[in-house]
Amino acid sequence: MDRKNAAVIKTRYLHPYLLAGLIPAIFFLLFYFYPLSGILVKSFSLEGGKNLSFLDQVFGSPRMMKVIWFTFWQAGVSTLLTLICAFPCAFVLSRYQFRGKRIIRILASIPFVLPAVVVAAAFQACFGDKPFFFGITLDQPLVLILLAHVFYNFSVMLRILTGFWSSLQGRISEAAMVLGASPLKVFLTVTLPLLKPAIFAASALVFVFCFSSFGIILILGGPSYSTIEAEIYRQAAHLFNLPLASFLSLIQITFTFLLMWAYTAFTKRAARFSPDTEQIHLKPPVHLWEKMMIAGVVLFVFCLCAIPLIALVATSLTHAGKLTLVYYQALFVNTTGSIFYIPPFHAIKYSLLFAVISLLIALVTGICAALFIRFCDRKFSNRWTTFFDPIFMLPLSTSAVTLGFGIIITLDKPPLNLRTSIFLIPIAHALVGFPFVVRAILPALRAIPEQFSEAASMLGASPLTVFKAIDLPLMSKALVAGAIFAFTISLGEFGATIFTSRPETPTIPVAIYRFLGQPGAMNYGQAMAISTILMIVTAVGFVAIEHFRKESTEGF
């Protein structure tokens, strides 16, 4: 009764938290929905040549059909390979406690937070034309793409599977065992059926990531292995066929949304069981075969996750077989004759500048969105939250290339012309980082008891003072985590940046891409050097996030 009355009274005037919702709403309207609508409009202006009809350009062209087929094919195979690699590892991690497990977990998580260009560079260093390890040459674009995707998505798959699997280790498995089920039967009749939704959810997510993978395909695939995502970029940036690029974007958006919907549906079906008892059921290995299995998993994770990164660092430090810092020094020298007429040092400078601006934008809009959602949670029915929550997560399921493409075709003319604005890149980055900021902040904000703010307002604090004196200090750790998210995402963002960046203001990933596209050992070495720097910054950022964020069992 009381709660209802309070709500009625409070909604008589506009609460500041309600107004706070306007800021992310405007941000989304201008920089998300408006660009996307631009794509929609543009794709309907798609006209064929004299002999080609509207759809013939896509569905009648063997090349386009090949691109679409390859997009699905590589995503499917990558997902399957990732599942095969992660499944046994998840089994071991969810079952056993052993020394060094924490390090293995962190090591296994690092690939996922690395920028795609860094991953691509690392795989070129590892297996590319200058093979670093054991002289293995796997310089097959297709093999490299699949390996890079496995490397990249292994941690997502592992995290989701381990989370669900360890909650099944407890009483549910024991109950089956006491009823006479051997370990194999427990696995087949209880564990596997209960794990199935989690397997599907993780696979759907990894499939989306591989489906909309851009940097890896563009750099490792070359022109012969193109996906929808890479083709959008080629059509738009190289061939200026904007209508076709728009139509491809539309296909891309439709499929990613469908897949994300499937992912959400599977996640809901995957119920969790007594997650708080997880730790209790971890056991140390007893038998020799258990120890061997753990050793195998440790070795595998090390090979998969560490070797490409070690190869990257090593390549960046070796020139003609000798240890050297020459590539790092070259980053700060303006080499004439390079197509890169701006020294890479400037790329680092611009990247940092853009990262700071996008951090601020993402943080302000993110905090406002989180305050708004929490306010809706508390004052209105669930329906409001279930409506706004997914909307704010939309950029997560929209590929960066589509976002960047939408932005350049709409924000280059009145009413909103930002073509030359220094804010264009940070805005795109903030959009990509926004869902992560909200996901970092919202749980912390929701965890603050409502009585705290009620007590403060009874003591005379205005809503703004309540925010400053109560909410802000209590969510400071989550805020730091969100800020690091926004910062590192901006540093590594490639898909949207390649559309929005101007030649004179490149970012680090763009610089890496350009270096890798140039011939010569010097360019190659510099690409490795700058990738190494970016890798270290991102990895440190990730470890910091893990430190600041409460231990969460969420998928990613």
Add this chain to the structure above:
Amino acid sequence: MENELVLQHIQKTFDDGSLVLNDINLELPKGTKLSVLGPSGSGKTTLLRLVAGLAMPDSGTFSFAGEKMNDVPPYKRNFGMMFQDFALFPHLNVEDNIAFGLQMKGMDKTQRNARVGEMLAMMGLAKFGKRHIDELSGGERQRVALARTLAPQPRLLMLDEPLSALDRSLRKHLLVELTQIIAHLNITTIFVTHDHEEAFAAGDLVLIMNQGQIEQKGTPEELIHFPENDWVRSFLQ
């Protein structure tokens, strides 16, 4: 009468080195209804898990019906255990949950259905066979869990805090129901609880545990009237 369940010098430490069970010796004749009573952390649940085979003792022997059980895996013991939160399989309906143990024994379908029907009738769940687990109330879940445990006709029945997942108001009613069912079965039963009332109602014999050791074993009357030491006296007050 010959002792069916024999525990000798059972010792168990946790990974962190703390002692959970310290020199446990216990002998139970067939058909005994034993309650194990103790505060949380007294080792009573660990004792149950050792008997079930879900945990291994560091030293000591456990034998059942003359057979040494130490190296027999839980799924070959043919013991029944009802878990604290019931641990019903959420992907199976009521019938399939009850049939699980029978299926593991390799019983054919007609026999299985007959036995499941028998159990459903016995528990007053006749119309619940096709229901989903999350459609059941706490009391109904408890009965399904008991039916699932009893269906394969276990040689030993273990109950780990079977009433703790239920509402206080339900508990009293279901305690009576549960003890009546147990009393009619001719199998050795171990009932683990931290509640005196439950322990005294469910067992002819009560074992009081504290800090990994047996403080006293006796009938409810013996314990109330002749506590062996101060700890037992104050614990039972």
